[in-house]
Amino acid sequence: MTRPATSLxxxxxxxxxxxxxxxxxxxxxxxxxxxxxxxxxxxxxSGRRYLDAMAGLWCVxxxxxxxxxxxxxxxxMERLPYGQSFGSRAHEPGIRLAERLAALAPAGLxxxxxxxxxxxxxxxxIKLAWYLWNARGEPKRKRIxxxxxxxxxxxxxxxxxxxxxxxxxGFDLPLPFVHHLTAPHVIQQAWPHESEEEFALxxxxxxxxxxxDLGAExxxxxIAEPVMGAGGVxxxxxxxxxxxxxxxRRHDILLIADEVITGFGRLGTLWGSDALGLAPDxxxxxKMLTSGYQPLSAVLLKEDLYQEIAAQSGANGGFGHGFTWSxxxxxxxxxxxxxxxxxxxxxxxxxxQVAPHFQRRLALLGQHxxxxxxxxxxxxxxxxxxxxxDALRLQxxxxxxxxxxxxxxxxxxxxxxxxxxxxxxVEDLFDRLARALRALD
Ligand code: PLP
Numbered sequence: 001m002t003r004p005a006t007s008l009x010x011x012x013x014x015x016x017x018x019x020x021x022x023x024x025x026x027x028x029x030x031x032x033x034x035x036x037x038x039x040x041x042x043x044x045x046s047g048r049r050y051l052d053a054m055a056g057l058w059c060v061x062x063x064x065x066x067x068x069x070x071x072x073x074x075x076x077m078e079r080l081p082y083g084q085s086f087g088s089r090a091h092e093p094g095i096r097l098a099e100r101l102a103a104l105a106p107a108g109l110x111x112x113x114x115x116x117x118x119x120x121x122x123x124x125x126i127k128l129a130w131y132l133w134n135a136r137g138e139p140k141r142k143r144i145x146x147x148x149x150x151x152x153x154x155x156x157x158x159x160x161x162x163x164x165x166x167x168x169x170g171f172d173l174p175l176p177f178v179h180h181l182t183a184p185h186v187i188q189q190a191w192p193h194e195s196e197e198e199f200a201l202x203x204x205x206x207x208x209x210x211x212x213d214l215g216a217e218x219x220x221x222x223i224a225e226p227v228m229g230a231g232g233v234x235x236x237x238x239x240x241x242x243x244x245x246x247x248x249r250r251h252d253i254l255l256i257a258d259e260v261i262t263g264f265g266r267l268g269t270l271w272g273s274d275a276l277g278l279a280p281d282x283x284x285x286x287k288m289l290t291s292g293y294q295p296l297s298a299v300l301l302k303e304d305l306y307q308e309i310a311a312q313s314g315a316n317g318g319f320g321h322g323f324t325w326s327x328x329x330x331x332x333x334x335x336x337x338x339x340x341x342x343x344x345x346x347x348x349x350x351x352x353q354v355a356p357h358f359q360r361r362l363a364l365l366g367q368h369x370x371x372x373x374x375x376x377x378x379x380x381x382x383x384x385x386x387x388x389x390d391a392l393r394l395q396x397x398x399x400x401x402x403x404x405x406x407x408x409x410x411x412x413x414x415x416x417x418x419x420x421x422x423x424x425x426v427e428d429l430f431d432r433l434a435r436a437l438r439a440l441d
Contacts, residue, residue: 009030009033012030013026032044033045037052037063038063040418042404048402050399050403051403051404051428052064053429055417055419058229058287058288059286059287059288061266061287061288061291062341062347063418064418066293066341068340069291069337072333073293075333076093081330082329086322086326091332092329093327093330093332093335093336094327097298097335098111098112101300102300104339105283105300106274106279108303109283109301110300111305112300114296114297114298114327115296115298115323115326118152118153118260118297119158120153120323121153121285121286121297121298121299122158122258123153125256125282125284126144126157126220126221126223126256128301131309131319131321132220136308141220143177144161145178145223145253146162146163146181147180147182147228148180148182148183149163149164149228149231149232149234150180150224150225151164151167152225152260153260156171160173160174161174161223163231164230164231164409179214181203181210184199184236186237190237196237197239200236200238200239200240200242201239203237204244207222207244207247216253219251221256221282222255222256224257224258225258225272226275226276227261227262227272227275227377228409229416230261230408231408232382232384232411233380233412233414233415235375236276241276241278255278256281256283257280257282257284260285260286261380263283263285263286263287263289264285265288265351266288266378266380266416267380269378270348271283281301282302283299283301284297284299284300289335289338290331290338291334291338294328294331296328296331296332351379354422354423357423357426358376358421359376361426362374362376364434365383365434366383370385370394370440371437372384379417379419381416382414383412385412388411390440391408391411391412392407394437395407397437397439398413398433401432401433403429403436415433417429
């Protein structure tokens with residue numbers, strides 16, 4: 001191969017359009033080019049090593065060097081590298097994965113529709129809710145309730161569900177079908193002297209009042225991440241989901257759980273819904289479904305909802321939604337191998353073992369003067385800084401310590417390491433982060 005005339009950095013600056021990046025800053029700084037990975041570590045193209053405390057983008061649960069996943073992809077590529085699922089066509093990995101997810105899913109979510117990203121999954125969930133209410137003869141039910149600081153993706157619909165100003169800025173979003181409620185963010189939104197439980201009840205009263213105001217007959221669904229990730233690692237106040245679910249049920253409003261980050265063990269349980277007590281009608285997941293090795297997402301729904309949709313599709317002459325790469329066989333084969341490994345290696349057991357250690361070290365960071373709160377659950381953590389700029393400074397200082405973290409939600413540094421992280425690597429992670437924090441003094 002002839003050697004390209006330009007360096008990677010030059011070619012990047014000339015041609016690569018970076019997603020979710022401050023492009024003006026990028027023109028000055030250039031890219032961080034990652035060359036290879038092993039376990040929880042990454043190396044850049046100059047040979048420098050980093051501990052990836054974000055598992056890529058909350059996804060590489062099994063770390064960067066799992067040979068069985070490469071082998072599963074290779075075998076599937078050799079046998080059937082592409083297979084579609086429109087018009088009743090099917091293939092073994094897609095069918096087996098749907099069957100497997102039905103066995104793992106929270107009660108009753110036994111049907112799976114596949115897409116390629118979290119955004120597409122949430123977009124699909126909204127379309128399913130609309131389709132369903134149209135089928136039920138309630139076409140006015142189009143509104144979706146979401147929360148400020150939620151992150152649900154970047155397609156026009158999922159970006160609209162997202163409650164972060166940066167995701168809307170310059171795009172004329174959110175679209176008017178979304179109504180945002182208060183973020184369930186205790187330290188920012190609870191009143192002084194209000195307990196978590198009282199705050200949760202106040203949020204439930206806000207929901208009730210919003211439904212009364214908009215009219216239940218105009219609301220299709222409520223969407224929530226069990227724990228908010230990209231909005232700032234926000235754990236809802238105690239009692240929140242217990243307080244709001246009966247209200248949703250009373251008004252026949254569907255509950256969509258966005259488990260794109262929380263699915264497959266992040267919070268110490270297989271699903272965030274298990275950890276937080278959600279009983280969703282529709283659940284979206286992605287990321288750790290393939291440990292990030294392939295782009296794949298899934299929308300799980302209850303069988304009775306599927307049957308209603310199926311009947312309507314007969315009347316409509318077909319179900320007019322699906323992607324070229326829905327249930328891509330290579331992605332599905334990798335997902336099946338991932339689920340095997342999660343079980344064989346008892347990944348949930350491993351998370352149960354390391355998470356208390358992770359959370360203890362995380363909590364200690366809360367004592368630093370620049371930190372407003374250090375919070376987390378399972379193997380996710382958020383370090384909320386006193387000023388928004390401090391989150392970006394900490395991200396930069398961590399990078400200098402060879403640690404990849406991510407400033408999210410404007411004021412918080414997120415931690416979300418691979419689930420396979422070991423006890424010594426947890427020490428290493430927090431030693432680097434503590435040094436980075438001290439460097440800000
Ligand atoms: N939902 C949640 C909770 C997410 O965290 C993300 C991405 O981080 C998405 C949806 C969007 O996923 P994707 O980037 O695959 O479109």
